[in-house]
Amino acid sequence: MEAKLSSLAKTLTPSSIQQLSYLAQRCNAVNLAEGFPDFPAPPHIKDAAVSAIRADFNQYSHVQGTCDYVARKMKEMHGMNVDPLTDIVICCGQSEAFAATMFSIIDQGDEVILFDPSYETYDACIRLAGGIPVYVGLDPPQWTLDSDKLEKSFTEKTKALVLNSPHNPTGKVFNKDELEIIAGACQRRDVVAVTDEVYEHITFDNQNHISLASLPGMQSRTVITSSLSKTFSVTGWRIGWAVAPTCIASAVRNIHIRMTDCAPAPFQEAALAALRSPPAYFERLRRDYESKRDCIFNLLAKVGFKMQFKPQGSFFVFAQLPESCPLSDAEFVEELIKQAGVVAVPGAGFFHSKPSADYASSRYIRFAFCKSEDTLAAASVKISRLVDASGNLKLF
Ligand SMILES: Cc1ncc(COP(=O)(O)O)c(C=O)c1O
DSSP states (O other): OGGGSOHHHHHOOOOHHHHHHHHHHHTTOEEOSSSSOOSOOOHHHHHHHHHHHHTTOOSOOOOHHHHHHHHHHHHHHHOOOOOTTTSEEEESHHHHHHHHHHHHHOOTTOEEEEEESOOTHHHHHHHHTTOEEEEEEOBTTTTBOOHHHHHHHOOTTEEEEEEESSOTTTOOOOOHHHHHHHHHHHHHTTOEEEEEOTTTTOBOTTOOOOOGGGSTTTGGGEEEEEESTTTTTOTTTOOEEEEOOHHHHHHHHHHHHHHTSSSOHHHHHHHHHHHTOOHHHHHHHHHHHHHHHHHHHHHHHHTTOBOOOOOOBSSEEEEEOOTTOOSOHHHHHHHIIIIISEEOEEGGGGOOSOOOTTOOGGGEEEEEOOSOHHHHHHHHHHHHTTBOTTSSBTTO
């Protein structure tokens, strides 16, 4: 039956991250690979979900209150006025919001600009919608945006640009200057911006997340996608949203209804409790993640990784293998599982364009630190056991 598969389906392979997780399970390794928390969700939102199930919120539903709270958050965080009745669509996570957005705006052959490295699912979504991904490499070690490179990537066919900030896998938070460059280019070239802001509440060192949509002239050409997944440690609840100009929001809603009908009803109810969490909840989240970042960053620096960029947001560290390490990223990860009992992700899967001469895309390893204190302590002990007399990892 393989012949019956679409040509696009034939190009999609199982996620390498998932495959590594299976190997890690077999080796009983500590999992710093996948980007989901291994600690409990906040009790106040679990209680709300349980109450919703007990109250029989079991049927297809649209909980308008969730849109009202998302609109309120847009005002609080970014000073943006968003109509909750027309401009917000609740979807099954950011993933569905992003896919439905691509189906809403992309025609066959349209080009979509993305920054490289990038989160792996955008590429397939764009191609499923008939679009052509065009990558603009961010420059290491600080993952800076080169405005000339960006400018040159636009063509007559460019329809949209995707921006993920705070960024997976590097932990970069795009600053105001960079956002102004991107906004200027989108406006000059009449391009739609699609943002992925799932890590909007996870930023460090007093750095604030700025939404591209909040820059002058951008709200009318930007689709914001985000979700509860990372902010409330509930990646399996599948509650996300798109905030968009009315006509795009209406198209996203029409596609969402035909693909999934609605997001899970009890969790839409629980989203009300999540989105009205007090400021202290978000402050605590930030503080906790900042201390987890410091713990894993310092550990990796101590055992010999080249740590030239400290994450400013998200919950990933993108660590560089030192020149002395003879292994590629994939070989390193396999040895780390077998010898230390810790699993991380080879960086090469996040790169799509040819890297410039001064760095190699196969020299990075992504570590996720959205893990409990116990998990991080266990990883630290296991990694520390693998150091040689000079204090460096034996694999180096
Ligand atoms: C950058 C980024 N966007 C989106 C997602 C998925 O979000 P959701 O669970 O809301 O679909 C992830 C999950 O790892 C991610 O890292």
